[in-house]
Amino acid sequence: MAPDPEPGESPAKPYNLSSWEWALENLDLSEYRLKSMQDMARLFLKADSPIEFLDAFLPYPSTAPKRKPRKRNPFESLVNADKELETDVVAQFRNVVALKKLCPKMVFTTSERRPDPKNMDGTGQKVDAAFFRPQDAPTDGRPHWSSQVVPAEFKSRKKGDIYDPFDDKGIDFESQAEKRKEVRAQIVTYSELVFEHQHRVFVIMLLVMGRRYRLLRWDRAGTIVTPSVDYYENPDDLCEFLWRISHLDDEALGIDPTAIRLEGDDFDELDTIAQRVVNEVDETPRPLEGETFPESFHYKYVRKMFEESIRDRDRPRYKLQIPSGDGVDHFLVGKAAVVTPGMAGRGTQCWVAWHCEGSRFVWLKDSWRVSFEDIEKEGDILARLNHVKIPGVPTLVCHGDIGNQTTLTADWWKHKNPRAPVAESPTATSAPPTVPDTVVEVGMPLKKFLFGRQLASIVLDCIGAHFDAASHKKLRVRVLHRDVSDQNIIIYPKITRSSEGVRSLVWGGLLTDWEISKPVIERNIQPKARQPQRSGRWQFMSVYLLMNTLRRVKIEDELESFFHILVYYAVRYLKSTLLTDDDAAHFLEKCYDCFTVHNNRIICGAQKWAIVMQKTAGGLFFDHPMYNSTLPITFASKGLDVIVHRFLLCISARYKILAWNEWLEKHPNHPAHPQHRDRFQTPPPSKRRRVEGDSSASDAPRRNREDDDGPTPGMRMPDIPTPEDRILADRLTNHPYMIAQIRNTTSKVSFWKEDRLHDRVPPDYKCHYPLYETLPEPQTFPEPQTLPEPQTTSVADSE
Structure with missing residues (x-):
């Protein structure tokens, strides 16, 4: 299945930090930093000078006090900073800032020795120093990520520029030298921590290396960096920077003015x-049996989630202001329940919030929206779905862009590269305003399901919501979700009534996060790509999209994603023929976390490929490396086996047809082609042979095959699809068949048992496959290329 570019589609991102974050084994800090830095590749832009940086990003009001010229160099005591230890430079710099009053309205404190407590920062990171407002300045030598205004990191220069994360003179500004990359990864995670602990539009950072310094401005679209400058030889610009951050207000330094930090009685409320x-x-x-609920109520778990979010009194609490119609609504929040990892991207955070005007708990989601043409706000999409009463989607309370909050990195790049196409921008996902959306339903994560039948019903609800959103006749614009993953499926209790009139409280499913959904188009309309890359969680993307990042998402891909979610959670939490927890975890890792690198591209892992490509779709299996055999996987509940089998029949038939169609397209002159039926009879599969020759994936030049009537070297002719295959594959092009199959199976009580287990992935699980230290860079332009079948014995390995 070659990834020929499909018009009007944004390519999927490769295996990024969000996917790593949800992998089975937790990343340690060094691994996390590595992945976070890789996500920031090509998102660092260079300013021409510190003064250009200051005037662009820290403009100084004409009415503010002016800095007085100094007769003596304030940094004269740091003349030998290039020869001194990092700790000595930090101490001297702190003394100079204080004694010379270079930043008179800020307090510069150091924190290179003690991290914040674990309840505040579980990673234990320590930035060397930071500038604080006097009332917030700490005295305990800790970073206090929630209060620092401008972080400052120091590096030794005794060995030259090896700890400078950027190279002004080299070909690559983002130097690939190991020590430089380590420092770059370090400051990426420092900026990320500030964004996580504070409500920020951007962060200004000072980086000092011996006698040299850089200024950095971070936002969700990228980072702008000044050249390395010797502050002893050229002290004025650094003095101007320190003076400006001292006199500028919080908003001018990147703090969100619509997030009001609470104190005193407001905090205690x-x-x-x-x-x-x-x-x-x-x-x-439970059956309700005459039990009635108040007109306005909340579930106990929702209040408990809110209570948990404010458990740490050292953590700040906020009142957030969100647009609502012509006015503004207010929401009280503590610690975010969800924080999307990484510095680059939408920076999504979610809270269980108290809606002041509505006197109720709600779910508040805040993210940075890409502002490319034709990309809708999630709130507008939800409003349409709510208007026609589509079940299984969140109920919108309010939403809207926050003031004039936008990232500036993309504008900076365009200013520096006025003639370059937008798609070439390394920050092409930028210029998004921050967009909070508030919905009524505060759900539970999918892992909270109680038994297999309930899991299947929850997934069924979400498939139904997906179906209605893509096909409801009353919708003016029908949409395809395009990001079906476990994190976007939540459990929410609902009241049902049986055919006999019995009311019950049951756990249903909601399909959330519609922000990257896309309108369903008619077949005769040419689609339009809206952004350089699209999102999607690696673990649950269809095999077709993992192999073909430039192809358009279709209903077949989304239904396959639901299938993978069902399998993943069934294997992880339910009784099955995988007898040991390590076997269950190993299968999940091999099937959903692993990948193959071929021709500098990340493609689908071998286990997942093998399951969907099996010629006789009998069910799940595990190619166990220890036993050198295939282990069938079945579940304690027959109902799950039935659903998995029927899903796989359709999915495998689809891939059989795709493989055949691709083969025909590449071999128009082969005697097996339908146009040559009069001179070719299909031999039995057992007699088909692999034609000897170079691999089709070889990088060697290929001869013109248009005039070749013989078979292509290295290509195996796939099985010819049968009429039954085409019927099965067609059932995957729309939802009704799978909805009916799951509904019928869940209705048969005898098919289900008490099958819930503990989490079968041990908390200390160690992955069987190594973490890649380097990965191919994201591909944003179409590059037609034939991808080989992943080797079933080579998962998470390069070819």
Whole structure:
């Protein structure tokens, strides 16, 4: 299945930090930094000078006090900084800033020895120093990520520029030297921590290396960096920087003015809210038997989630202002329940929030929206789905862009590269305003499901929502979700009524996060690519999209994603023929976390490929490396086996047809082609032979095959699809067949048992396959290329 460019489609991102974050084995700090830096590749832009940087990003009001010229160099005591230890430079710099009053309205404190407590920062990172407002300045030698205004990192220069993360003179500004990369990765995660602990539009950072310094401005679209300058020889610009950050207000230094930090009684009000049990309902599934609920109520678990978010009193609490119609609504929040990892991207954070105007708990999501043409706000999409009463999607409360909050990195790049195409921008996902969306439903993560039948029903609800969104007749614009993953499926209790009139509280599913959905287009309309890259979680993307990042997402791909989610959670949490926890975890790793690198491209791993490409779709299996054999996987509940089998019949038939169609396209003159039926009879599969010759994936030049009537060297002719294959594959092009199969199977009580287990992935699980230290760079331009079948014995390995 060659990834020939399909018009009007943004390529999928490769294996990025978000996918690594949800892998089975937790990344340690060094691995996390490596991945975070890789996600930032080509997102560092160079300013011409410090003064250009200051005037562009820290403009100084004409009414503010002017810095007085100094007769003596304030940094004269640092003349030998290039020869001194990092700790000595930090101490001297701190003394100079204080004694010379270079930053009179800020306090410069050091924190290179002690991290914040684990409840504040589980990673234990320590930036060397930071500038604080006097009332917030710490005295305990810790970073205090939630309060610092401008972080400052120091590096030794005793060995020259080996710790400078950037190379002004080299071919690549983002130097690939190991020590330089390590420092770059370090400051990436420092900026990320500031964004995580504060409500930020951007972060300004000072980087000092011996006698030299750089200024950096971070936002979600990228980072702008000044050249390395000797502050002893040229002290004025650094003095101007310190003076400006001292006199500029919080908003001018990147702090979000719509997030009001709470103090005193306002801070304590959240504790009072967390203890209210009035109108609280237990979420346990049960027959209601005459039980009635208040008109306005919340589930107990929702209040508990809010209570957990404010458990640490050292963590700041906020009142957030969100546009609502012509006015503004207010929401009280503590610690975010969800924080998307990484510095680059949408920077999504979610809270269980208290809606002041509505006096209720809600789910508040804040992210940076890409502002390319034709990309809608998620709130607008939800409003349309809510208007026609589509079940299984969140209920919108309010949404809207926050003021004039936008990233500036893309504008800077365009200013520096006025003639370059937009798609060539390394920050082409930028210029997004921050967009909070608030919905009524506060759900539970999918892993909270209680038994297999319930898991299947939750997935069924979400497939139904997906179906209605893509085909509902009353919708003016029908949409395809395009990001079906486990994190976008939540559990939410709902009241149902049986055919006999019995009311019950059951756990249903909601399909969330519609922000990258795309309108469903008619077949005769040419689609339009809206952005250079699209998102999607690696683990649950279809095999076709993993092999073909430039292809358009189709219903078949989304249904396959639902299948992979069902299998993943069934293997991880339910009884099966995988007898040991290590076997279950090993299968999940091999099938969903692993990948293959071929021709400098990341493609699907071998286990996942083998499951969907099996010629006789009998069910799941594990190519176990220890036993050198294939182990069938079945579940304690027959219902799951039935659903998996019927899904696989359709999925495998689809791939059989895709493989055949691709082969025909590449071999128009082969005697097996339909146009040559009069001179070719298909031999039995057992007699087909592999034609000897060079691999089709070889980098060697290929001869013109248009005039070649013989078979292509190195290509195996795939099985010819049968009429039954085409019927099965067609069932995957729309939802009704799979909806009916899952609904019928879940209705048969005898098919299901008490099958829930503990999490079968041990907390200390160690992956069987190594983490790649280097990965291919993201591909943003179409490059037609034939991809080989992944080797079933070579997973997470380069070819």
